[in-house]
Structures are given as structure tokens and as C-alpha cells.
Amino acid sequence: MYRIVTRKELNPSVTLLEIEAPMIAKKAEPGQFIILRVDENGERIPLTIAGYDRQKGTVMIIFQIVGATTEKLNHKKQGEFLQDFVGPLGKPTETEGLKKVAVVGGGVGCAIAWPVAKKLHDEGVEVHSVIGFRTKDIVILEDEFRACSDVLKVCTDDGSYGEKALVTQALEELIQAGNEYDEVVTIGPIVMMKFVTGVTKKYNVKTIVSMSPIMIDGTGMCGGCRLTVGGETKFACVDGPDFDGFQVDFDEAIKRGTMYKTFETQRRDEACNLFKQEVR
Amino acid sequence: MANMSLKKNEMPAQDPNVRNKNFLEVALGYTEEQVLDEAARCLNCKNRPCVSGCPVQVQIPDFIKKITEKDYEGAYQAIHQTSSLPAVCGRVCPQESQCEKYCVRGVKGEPVGIGRLERFVADWHNTHCQETPVKPKANGHKVAVIGSGPAGLTCAGDLAKKGYEVTVFEALHLAGGVLVYGIPEFRLPKAIVQKEVDGLKALGVKVETNMVVGRVCSIDELMDAYHFEAVFIGSGAGLPMFMHIPGENLKGVYSANEFLTRINLMKAYREDSDTPIMSLAGKKVAVVGGGNVAMDAARCSKRLGAEVYVVYRRGMEELPARHEEVEHAIEEGIIFKTLNNPVKINGDEGGNVASMTCIEMELGEPDASGRRSPIEKKGSEFDLAVDAVIMSLGTSPNPLIKNTTKGLEINRKGGIIVNEEGLTSREGVYAGGDAVTGAATVILAMGAGKLAAKSIDEYLTEK
Numbered sequence: 001m002y003r004i005v006t007r008k009e010l011n012p013s014v015t016l017l018e019i020e021a022p023m024i025a026k027k028a029e030p031g032q033f034i035i036l037r038v039d040e041n042g043e044r045i046p047l048t049i050a051g052y053d054r055q056k057g058t059v060m061i062i063f064q065i066v067g068a069t070t071e072k073l074n075h076k077k078q079g080e081f082l083q084d085f086v087g088p089l090g091k092p093t094e095t096e097g098l099k100k101v102a103v104v105g106g107g108v109g110c111a112i113a114w115p116v117a118k119k120l121h122d123e124g125v126e127v128h129s130v131i132g133f134r135t136k137d138i139v140i141l142e143d144e145f146r147a148c149s150d151v152l153k154v155c156t157d158d159g160s161y162g163e164k165a166l167v168t169q170a171l172e173e174l175i176q177a178g179n180e181y182d183e184v185v186t187i188g189p190i191v192m193m194k195f196v197t198g199v200t201k202k203y204n205v206k207t208i209v210s211m212s213p214i215m216i217d218g219t220g221m222c223g224g225c226r227l228t229v230g231g232e233t234k235f236a237c238v239d240g241p242d243f244d245g246f247q248v249d250f251d252e253a254i255k256r257g258t259m260y261k262t263f264e265t266q267r268r269d270e271a272c273n274l275f276k277q278e279v280r
Numbered sequence: 281m282a283n284m285s286l287k288k289n290e291m292p293a294q295d296p297n298v299r300n301k302n303f304l305e306v307a308l309g310y311t312e313e314q315v316l317d318e319a320a321r322c323l324n325c326k327n328r329p330c331v332s333g334c335p336v337q338v339q340i341p342d343f344i345k346k347i348t349e350k351d352y353e354g355a356y357q358a359i360h361q362t363s364s365l366p367a368v369c370g371r372v373c374p375q376e377s378q379c380e381k382y383c384v385r386g387v388k389g390e391p392v393g394i395g396r397l398e399r400f401v402a403d404w405h406n407t408h409c410q411e412t413p414v415k416p417k418a419n420g421h422k423v424a425v426i427g428s429g430p431a432g433l434t435c436a437g438d439l440a441k442k443g444y445e446v447t448v449f450e451a452l453h454l455a456g457g458v459l460v461y462g463i464p465e466f467r468l469p470k471a472i473v474q475k476e477v478d479g480l481k482a483l484g485v486k487v488e489t490n491m492v493v494g495r496v497c498s499i500d501e502l503m504d505a506y507h508f509e510a511v512f513i514g515s516g517a518g519l520p521m522f523m524h525i526p527g528e529n530l531k532g533v534y535s536a537n538e539f540l541t542r543i544n545l546m547k548a549y550r551e552d553s554d555t556p557i558m559s560l561a562g563k564k565v566a567v568v569g570g571g572n573v574a575m576d577a578a579r580c581s582k583r584l585g586a587e588v589y590v591v592y593r594r595g596m597e598e599l600p601a602r603h604e605e606v607e608h609a610i611e612e613g614i615i616f617k618t619l620n621n622p623v624k625i626n627g628d629e630g631g632n633v634a635s636m637t638c639i640e641m642e643l644g645e646p647d648a649s650g651r652r653s654p655i656e657k658k659g660s661e662f663d664l665a666v667d668a669v670i671m672s673l674g675t676s677p678n679p680l681i682k683n684t685t686k687g688l689e690i691n692r693k694g695g696i697i698v699n700e701e702g703l704t705s706r707e708g709v710y711a712g713g714d715a716v717t718g719a720a721t722v723i724l725a726m727g728a729g730k731l732a733a734k735s736i737d738e739y740l741t742e743k
Contacts (some may be wrong), residue, residue, distance in 0.1 A: 043555040086490035222538035223520040255631030260556040
């Protein structure tokens with residue numbers, strides 16, 4: 001069992017948990033993920049690592065409530081335990097040799113983009129961050145990004161905070177302003193990552209995307225997380241989760257992501273009802 | 281006086297039309313009467329050919345003799361001397377190509393039902409014996425075992441009995457490896473696997489789940505930082521193979537590993553499980569492949585309410601699955617479409633599987649494996665309407681440990697290279713099971729775990 005050391009709601013649907021997992025904390029690197037199970041009958045869900053404290057022996061995850069499992073996870077209190085917590089899985093984000101990088105995060109994806117930006121910053125890389133949200137109320141990690149970015153652009157779709165722009169527009173402005181990036185790292189909803197690569201392709205800037213397909217074991221055993229990358233089948237859990245954005249077949253990945261949509265919606269409603277009953 | 285009947289006692293089983301709708305065990309096990317009758321068929325012959333056919337050298341005539349004396353616990357102890365997982369082996373071993381293949385009674389008539397006898401004895405022990413095994417005196421040596429499948433459990437058990445301090449590292453949240461994620465409940469109830477794991481824990485073996493060696497720590501760290509003096513790698517053959525045909529990434533195409541893991545490990549077929557699986561009631565499923573795993577996937581699909589086709593490129597005779605598994609599958613209503621090979625999988629506009637285009641095959645000359653090689657019949661393509669496809673084409677070893685262990689040599693197929701003692705190219709590091717051989721059987725993995733335990737014992741004793 002794995003203890004929840006800290007719990008913090010970042011916005012109404014995004015929560016941060018710090019989990020006691022000393023061995024994972026010792027090895028974790030930005031870009032890697034963990035798999036957890038909330039309880040005995042729980043499903044295994046992958047979540048990318050948002051941070052780690054090697055001294056304290058804790059690993060941080062930030063998640064959005066999207067289905068039954070994240071709903072249950074969100075009801076766990078500080079001091080309570082998670083059934084299973086395994087990692088670090090996948091390959092770390094490669095940062096070697098980079099001098100100037102644009103980090104583009106969208107929504108809860110910013111939680112994963114942040115440790116990457118931080119690592120790059122710590123290694124002396126010039127970091128330009130673009131973080132985008134639907135609206136003001138769900139902006140997260142702004143201060144954290146500010147601390148590790150040479151340039152920070154905060155965008156909202158509705159203009160209620162920061163620039164009224166999509167991250168793609170903000171990124172394109174930066175590129176047009178003459179910034180020459182060695183690489184763009186983009187993490188967020190799959191559709192957003194697809195459009196970001198659409199922009200960077202125009203300017204031929206290498207782009208790394210972080211994929212989070214449906215997964216079970218996370219060690220290469222089930223093949224459920226497979227993607228087509230450069231015409232070849234790759235397993236996100238062992239070959240990724242970072243891939244060259246120009247090579248990823250996003251449309252296929254988007255379709256594969258909807259495999260259990262009906263089940264998930266139904267289960268989430270069930271879970272919500274259950275929690276409502278408990279409250280009564 | 282020996283029972284000279286030419287036929288084995290039939291194994292009682294659930295009715296095919298009942299069992300193909302539930303996940304309860306298919307074979308029900310011999311009654312005491314049947315077990316005594318079957319045991320009496322053993323001639324207790326001097327040269328014991330059956331023993332030489334067993335990868336872990338169970339002293340078969342000895343345990344059968346104990347059965348005839350109604351000393352079932354004595355029979356269990358006789359088996360347990362060399363086999364750490366009798367209840368598992370009695371169920372999933374391919375006895376027909378091992379012990380029973382060499383049985384003298386098989387020369388004329390059917391061999392003695394050794395596997396069925398073993399199962400009875402193991403189950404008898406499990407229901408009648410409560411005493412916890414005595415923890416052996418510690419010898420002060422620490423050994424790490426990577427993987428808790430049949431190879432790892434056997435190796436851990438043998439070493440623990442000799443007083444070693446053994447820690448088993450398992451990547452998943454539950455110990456048992458393929459015994460829990462691969463083999464379905466109806467062939468091997470998970471309670472039996474749990475009992476075997478609990479037995480090892482009672483012997484003092486530590487089982488650390490959620491530990492992906494190669495990620496959370498390397499083999500070098502296990503030896504240097506955690507002071508394990510020897511390591512056994514029994515990490516299995518992990519990566520599922522695909523055919524690399526168009527449409528393999530459509531929704532509804534599973535690897536057998538994924539499909540079976542969802543069902544067996546995650547219990548996706550049960551209401552109380554949070555893990556989803558495609559709803560198969562009234563749907564059509566094609567399982568591609570002809571091995572035991574394909575049979576498991578097909579029979580699971582059937583139990584989820586599907587009409588199931590096994591699509592295999594060779595003929596019925598060439599199916600690599602155990603005869604018994606094929607027979608069970610046929611009885612349960614699985615349709616075999618042999619001498620057919622998939623060419624592509626076709627999807628609808630939503631990206632779901634709609635059909636699979638196959639081509640008819642015929643058998644040509646024997647190939648390197650000695651089997652007649654399948655050849656496509658030109659122009660014979662046809663569409664098979666299906667909603668899901670399960671690829672059961674085998675697996676290749678997981679490269680994680682190889683990639684994170686310096687100086688560990690592997691062969692062309694990714695298997696770890698070991699010598700006749702189970703030793704790898706690294707001192708103190710042993711390996712066995714599918715991680716070495718590629719996908720094989722439970723009992724061969726156990727044999728390898730056993731061999732490595734013996735070698736590790738010799739190595740650490742001399743050291």
C-alpha cells in the first residue's frame with residue numbers, strides 16, 4: 001500500500017497527490033509515468049509523473065477527473081493509501097544537447113510539461129513555455145512555469161485570462177518573432193498535440209509529443225498501448241511515451257482512445273452516484 | 281493385481297454447453313474411486329521411463345504406489361520432493377508429450393493418467409493439510425528472483441527449502457506470472473496459484489509486487505546496493521507479436537496477452553471489476569493462431585457470449601495446442617477455420633473492426649521445423665465478418681532487463697543465453713523459462729527454475 005502524503009485540489013477537476021514511494025522517487029525522471037490501482041478491484045491506470053522528491057521519497061501525480069477510476073482517486077484523502085503504485089515506467093524525456101526549447105502544455109497536460117520545463121531550465125536550456133487552458137478558473141501551475149521559463153505565455157480559449165489564443169497561435173507567434181528552437185515539446189490533449197505538430201511542421205522544428213494511450217501492464221506485455229509511428233507499430237509503454245510528433249499517426253491514436261468510452265462514461269456516472277449517496 | 285484396462289479413467293468435466301457460459305473449472309477431478317482404479321493401472325516398472333519424461337523428475341511410480349496404499353499425503357510428499365507446484369502441473373502440464381508419452385501402458389492402449397492422479401493428490405493435500413511448513417534454518421545467503429511465474433516460483437521454493445533468504449520481484453500487482461494473467465480460471469483456478477504463493481511465503485520467501493526490475497532498480501543494484509549474492513531471471517516472454525498486416529490497430533484488435541490479462545488478471549468479465557473489456561455478447565470473434573494461448577483466448581471469448589473462429593494457417597493436425605485443449609474448444613462450440621491466413625483487417629468509419637480478409641492455404645513440403653509449410657492459394661481471398669480479432673501469434677522476450685544489465689548476452693531472438701547450468705554471461709546471474717527459450721510451457725520453465733536453484737546453491741556454497 002502506498003500512502004498519500006499530500007492532497008491538493010488545483011482546480012475543481014484537477015487534483016495533485018504526493019505519494020510515498022521512495023524507490024520510485026529515487027529513479028523517476030521527467031517524461032516517465034507510473035501505473036496505479038486505487039483499490040482491490042481497481043483498474044490499472046497510467047499517469048505521467050508530475051514531480052518527485054528524492055529526499056522525501058515521494059512522487060507527485062496530477063490528474064483530471066475523467067472516469068470512474070479518477071473519480072475514486074479524487075475521493076482519497078491525505079493519509080489514506082493507494083492499493084498499487086508502480087514505476088517509473090517508460091523512457092525519460094531526452095534533453096541532451098538542447099539549447100533552446102519551447103514547451104507547449106495544454107490543460108492537465110501542463111502537469112507533465114512542467115517537470116520537463118524544469119529539467120531543461122535546470123540544465124541551462126533557454127525555455128519558452130506556452131500553457132493553454134479553456135478558461136481562467138482552470139489555470140494551473142502558472143507560478144511554477146514562470147519560475148522555470150525565460151518566456152511564458154498563458155493562453156485561454158475564451159480570453160478570460162492571459163492571451164485569448166490557442167497554444168498553436170501563441171507558439172506560431174514566438175516562432176515568427178524569430179525564435180529558433182532546437183525542439184518543441186508538447187504535452188496535452190491528443191488533438192492539441194496534433195495541431196501543434198501541424199504548426200511546427202511548417203517551420204520544420206523537431207517536435208516531441210507525449211502519448212498516453214490505453215494501457216494495462218505498462219511493461220510491454222499487453223500491446224494495448226500500441227501506436228503507429230513512422231509506419232511502424234510502437235508500444236507507448238516501452239518505446240515511449242515520448243515520440244517524434246511528425247511520425248505519429250494521431251488520427252489512429254484518437255480513434256483507439258475511444259475504445260471504452262461508453263463503459264467509462266457509464267462507470268463514471270455509477271461512481272458519482274455512489275459518492276453522492278455516501279454524502280447523503 | 282494391476283488394472284489391465286486399456287483405457288484411462290475419463291476425467292469428469294462440466295457439460296460443454298454449461299461450461300462455455302461460465303468461468304468455473306472445466307475438469308472436475310477424479311473421485312477417490314476413480315483415482316484408485318487409475319493408480320492400479322501403473323505397473324510400477326523397474327526402469328521408470330515416465331520419470332525421464334518429466335522436466336522436474338517427479339518420482340511418478342513412487343507417488344502412484346502411495347495412492348494405491350491410500351496414503352495420499354505420502355503421495356503428495358513424494359511429488360513435492362521435486363515439484364514445487366503439483367496442483368498447477370496436474371492441470372496444465374502437457375503430460376501427453378512428457379511423462380505419459382513414455383508410459384509402458386501406452387504401448388498398447390492408453391498410458392496411465394499421471395496428470396490426473398497428480399491433480400487429485402495435490403488437491404487432496406490442499407483440502408486436508410493445514411499445517412504450515414517448517415521454515416528451514418537460514419543459511420545467511422540472499423538471492424533475488426525476478427519474475428513470479430512458474431520458473432521464478434520454482435527457483436524461489438527450492439532455494440528457500442535450503443535456507444536461502446529469497447526475495448521475488450514481480451512487476452504486476454499480483455504474483456504468479458502467466459499462471460494469473462495468462463491461463464484462464466476455467467483451466468487453472470487462481471485460488472490454487474495463490475495457495476502455492478502463500479506456501480512459498482510460509483517458507484520465508486518475500487514477494488515484492490509492483491517492482492519492475494530494470495526500471496526501479498537494475499540487476500547490478502540488486503547485487504551491489506542490496507547485497508543479493510545471486511540473481512535468477514525468470515521474467516518470461518513478454519512482448520506480443522503482431523502480423524504487421526493492415527488494420528491491426530483498429531479498435532477491437534487485441535493481442536492475446538491483452539485480452540487474457542483483462543479477463544484473468546483484471547477480471548474484466550465480472551461486474552465488480554473496474555477494468556473494461558469489449559462487450560462480446562452476440563458478436564463474432566476471430567482468434568488468429570493455433571497454440572494453447574489461442575485456445576484460451578477462444579474459449580474466453582465464447583464464455584463472453586461470442587461466436588468464435590480460430591483462424592490458423594496450417595491444418596487441424598498441425599495445431600500446436602494440446603490435443604485436450606483443442607478437443608475442449610470443439611466441444612464448447614468453437615469453430616475452426618484452419619488452412620486460412622489473415623491478409624488484412626477491415627474497419628468501419630468509426631475505426632472498429634468490421635471484417636477480416638483471409639486467404640486459403642494449402643500445405644507444401646516440410647519446412648525447417650519439420651512441419652509442412654503453408655502456401656497461399658492464389659485468388660482465394662474472402663471476407664470473414666467479425667467484430668473483434670485476437671492475435672495469438674506468440675511472444676518474444678521483454679528487452680527491459682537485457683537493456684539495463686551490462687554484459688548480459690542474448691541470442692538473435694532476444695532470449696538470454698545460459699549454459700547447461702542455467703548461468704548467464706554474468707557471474708552470479710542465472711536465468712530460465714521463457715526469458716531464455718521464448719514462449720514454452722509451464723513445466724519447462726519450472727524445470728529451468730529448478731536447475732538454476734541447484735546451480736545457485738552450488739555456486740554460493742563453494743563461494
